[in-house]
Amino acid sequence: MSRILVTGGTGQVGTELRRLGPDFGVEVVAPGRDTLDLSTASGLERIIGGGDWRAVINCAAYTAVDKAESEPDLADAVNGRAPGLIARAAAARGVRTLHVSTDYVFDGTGPGFYDEDDPVAPLGVYGASKEAGERGVRQGGGDHVILRTAWVVSPHGQNFVKTMLRLGAERPVLRVVDDQRGCPTSAADIAQALLTIATRGGPPGTYHFVNAGEASWCELARFVFARAGMDVAVEAISTDQYPTPARRPANSRLSTAKIARDYGIVPRPWQESVGEVVDALVESRS
Numbered sequence: 001m002s003r004i005l006v007t008g009g010t011g012q013v014g015t016e017l018r019r020l021g022p023d024f025g026v027e028v029v030a031p032g033r034d035t036l037d038l039s040t041a042s043g044l045e046r047i048i049g050g051g052d053w054r055a056v057i058n059c060a061a062y063t064a065v066d067k068a069e070s071e072p073d074l075a076d077a078v079n080g081r082a083p084g085l086i087a088r089a090a091a092a093r094g095v096r097t098l099h100v101s102t103d104y105v106f107d108g109t110g111p112g113f114y115d116e117d118d119p120v121a122p123l124g125v126y127g128a129s130k131e132a133g134e135r136g137v138r139q140g141g142g143d144h145v146i147l148r149t150a151w152v153v154s155p156h157g158q159n160f161v162k163t164m165l166r167l168g169a170e171r172p173v174l175r176v177v178d179d180q181r182g183c184p185t186s187a188a189d190i191a192q193a194l195l196t197i198a199t200r201g202g203p204p205g206t207y208h209f210v211n212a213g214e215a216s217w218c219e220l221a222r223f224v225f226a227r228a229g230m231d232v233a234v235e236a237i238s239t240d241q242y243p244t245p246a247r248r249p250a251n252s253r254l255s256t257a258k259i260a261r262d263y264g265i266v267p268r269p270w271q272e273s274v275g276e277v278v279d280a281l282v283e284s285r286s
Contacts, residue, residue: 008060084136091142108249
């Protein structure tokens with residue numbers, strides 16, 4: 001059985017990679033932070049150089065979007081510099097790097113679904129750090145795939161669906177932003193896409209993967225409560241009625257035509273994948 005090295009193995013996508021790896025005939029190895037130091041080239045070279053890896057998948061990220069505005073150095077260290085170190089260490093061993101990135105590299109002013117070659121223009125520290133990480137991977141000199149995704153949800157970690165279920169159990173009415181649109185996406189589906197790319201091979205480059213369809217945060221919240229059978233009223237508000245330290249793109253919709261063409265990966269509707277997440281969370285509480 002071939003092996004894949006995963007950084008950030010305890011996050012939403014990393015957890016699903018560990019769960020789904022055997023389904024793809026691979027062993028997913030996800031060292032903890034005490035073993036894998038992302039901040040030093042020597043530490044990465046030792047881990048990557050010490051194993052016979054089929055691929056390295058970088059899921060490690062600083063994801064606190066608002067907090068990043070006051071911690072730019074930390075966000076840049078994890079999101080901006082570490083991916084390039086990983087890519088260079090993997091390139092030295094002839095191992096493909098798969099790097100998970102984000103819709104936040106765009107400013108959200110585009111009128112439609114973003115393609116991979118649309119100009120990037122991050123609005124805040126988090127997006128800028130992730131864009132820097134993309135550049136580092138490209139400059140690493142090896143075979144690589146950058147996979148941008150958005151609005152990630154799962155039964156694990158912290159995410160919008162879990163927050164809504166928690167708040168909905170406490171309050172009969174919630175006010176949720178309705179003028180930011182994106183593509184809700186299951187971490188399990190992202191993991192399947194990554195494992196498909198890692199095990200089947202294919203062209204390098206930048207790709208988008210999100211579940212099919214679109215929604216606003218308000219629409220997503222209403223779907224979550226309907227699926228969970230919870231009587232919670234969701235009032236639509238505008239972004240300026242819910243100020244946050246970091247600006248967020250109003251349009252986070254990503255086109256997946258390229259990954260369908262090059263890898264045969266066709267995302268399923270977000271209602272199906274998010275519905276499974278809601279079901280799992282409701283069942284875990286019963």
